[in-house]
Amino acid sequence: xSTKREQPPGPGRPRDPDADTAILRxxxxxxxxxxxxxxxxxxxxKRAGVAKVTxxxxxxxxxxxxxxxxxxxxxxxxxxxxxxxxxxxLPGIIDQLLPQWSEAxxxxxxxxxxxxLLGAGPDHPRLLAAYxxxxxxxxxxxxxxxLRRARDAGVLAPDADLDMLIDMLxxxxxxxxxxxxxxxxxxxxxxxxxxxxxxxxxxxxxADTPPSAR
Amino acid sequence: xSTKREQPPGPGRPRDPDADTAILRxxxxxxxxxxxxxxxxxxxxKRAGVAKVTxxxxxxxxxxxxxxxxxxxxxxxxxxxxxxxxxxxLPGIIDQLLPQWSEAxxxxxxxxxxxxLLGAGPDHPRLLAAYxxxxxxxxxxxxxxxLRRARDAGVLAPDADLDMLIDMLxxxxxxxxxxxxxxxxxxxxxxxxxxxxxxxxxxxxxADTPPSAR
Numbered sequence: 001x002s003t004k005r006e007q008p009p010g011p012g013r014p015r016d017p018d019a020d021t022a023i024l025r026x027x028x029x030x031x032x033x034x035x036x037x038x039x040x041x042x043x044x045x046k047r048a049g050v051a052k053v054t055x056x057x058x059x060x061x062x063x064x065x066x067x068x069x070x071x072x073x074x075x076x077x078x079x080x081x082x083x084x085x086x087x088x089x090l091p092g093i094i095d096q097l098l099p100q101w102s103e104a105x106x107x108x109x110x111x112x113x114x115x116x117l118l119g120a121g122p123d124h125p126r127l128l129a130a131y132x133x134x135x136x137x138x139x140x141x142x143x144x145x146x147l148r149r150a151r152d153a154g155v156l157a158p159d160a161d162l163d164m165l166i167d168m169l170x171x172x173x174x175x176x177x178x179x180x181x182x183x184x185x186x187x188x189x190x191x192x193x194x195x196x197x198x199x200x201x202x203x204x205x206x207a208d209t210p211p212s213a214r
Numbered sequence: 215x216s217t218k219r220e221q222p223p224g225p226g227r228p229r230d231p232d233a234d235t236a237i238l239r240x241x242x243x244x245x246x247x248x249x250x251x252x253x254x255x256x257x258x259x260k261r262a263g264v265a266k267v268t269x270x271x272x273x274x275x276x277x278x279x280x281x282x283x284x285x286x287x288x289x290x291x292x293x294x295x296x297x298x299x300x301x302x303x304l305p306g307i308i309d310q311l312l313p314q315w316s317e318a319x320x321x322x323x324x325x326x327x328x329x330x331l332l333g334a335g336p337d338h339p340r341l342l343a344a345y346x347x348x349x350x351x352x353x354x355x356x357x358x359x360x361l362r363r364a365r366d367a368g369v370l371a372p373d374a375d376l377d378m379l380i381d382m383l384x385x386x387x388x389x390x391x392x393x394x395x396x397x398x399x400x401x402x403x404x405x406x407x408x409x410x411x412x413x414x415x416x417x418x419x420x421a422d423t424p425p426s427a428r
Contacts, residue, residue: 035337112336118392119333122326123249132393164386164413171385172378177334180345199378 022048023055027069030111036124039066063124067131071111077104079139080146087149090156091203104192105176114177140166156201166202172196236262237269241283246326250338253280277338281345284327291318293353294360301363304370305417316404319390328391354380370415379414386410 024161026047031039045052059065078097080137085092102108120128140163147162156162176184176192240261245253255276255302259266261371292311299306318324354377361376370376390398390406411417 011409032336115333115335118388119329121329122246128393136393161409164409167386167389168382168410168413168428171387171389172381173333173385174388175385178335179342179350195375195378196382198316199375199382 007097016054019048019050019054020058023050023058023065024069027065028073028109028113031066031069031116032109035116036066036120036127041065042129063130064125064134066127069136070117070131071135073113077101079142080141087146088153088155090146090150090153093146094197094202098190098193099186101193102186105173105189105193106184106186111177114174117180118174150202160201169196169200230268233262233264233268234272237264237272237279238283238286241279242287242323242327245280245283245330246323249330250280250334250341255279272287277341277344278348280341281348284331284345287323287327287351288349291315293356295356301360302367302369304360304364304367307360307410312404312407313400315407319387319403319407320398320400325391328388332388332392333384364416374415383410383414 023044027039027044030044030047034043039057039062041052044065045055048055055065059068078100079096080090080093081087083093083096085096087093117128117131143166144162147156147160149164149166150156151158151160156165173193173196176189182193237258241253241258244261245259248257253276255266255269258279259269262269269279273282292314294304294307294311295301297307297310299310301307305325331342331345356382358376361370361374361379364370365372365374365376387407387410390403394406
């Protein structure tokens, strides 16, 4: 194991952001290749070219490191509340983000990470729990806030069950990531997302669109 | 390994249905406990109390055996076309099957099997492909046929995207199986399914129900 970048730990020593990035990327790669059982801190540190202690200084457990690594790999995917378009114009937000969401859906590592994460329950419940608590639940709260504003603006039915809608949207995307054809392309992924948002009623009130054009 | 139940293979020798049942049950148990990597034919045969050759006489590969074992564990869950209620009365079918579906959703082994199966892609793509081809796709065709009849009868909108609707329904159920609270009960599962079917528009035309009652 290379220890070139390692320095003695000490109070007040600033964290090295480059090392953090390298560790997160290495953790993601090792997780994709080896699964949770094989993704040891030792192997991740070696891949990142740092000492184990450098990893432990920042992450207290393998679970939190892997949960953060998965999240870092998702960071390139913008959320609905990260555009300047107001939530009241949900169809506008969707149009704006569709190209990036479509690209994300065909990234092999996202497909692999999703499979690893959702398959982790039986053998690695603490990992799944850490990811759910630190990442999934906060993200759901943000999505709920966006959907509430869209509902209040009349884009969604007044009695829409927003929590369930999020499960249906997330669930369909997971079906696509885990079960779709082995060689999807961004155009096919975009078509899938457009159909999903339409069937979910997120493209605006149905009354605005004549049935023949839907 | 016990070989007490083993007999010499020979042409015309009838298959033993009890052995088949024991093998499928053992395969499911070993898969739940050990995952795909640990679910060897040898271990499954030993658990079932049969010789390996008895397993191979019936299943040519570990992939097909495990796919059949997962499906056997699902067999207790009735499909929408297995009631005597016609597809035109989709809300009636749902009411009829909700108790059994709710019970299924809280069965620990179904939750474990779903996680194992959907997590299998990266390391065991042939298993996932075998399950998709032999079980998921035929079941989807049957569901599509039921939904088409319901749509033609006016239960669903004429322009409903039925294939997408199935992904959204399956996807939400998978979210519930893999990510819900650790100790769900059938009443909570039933409430979840009722909300899902309502938001998906499967409880009949919205115009029939005043918003305040939905």
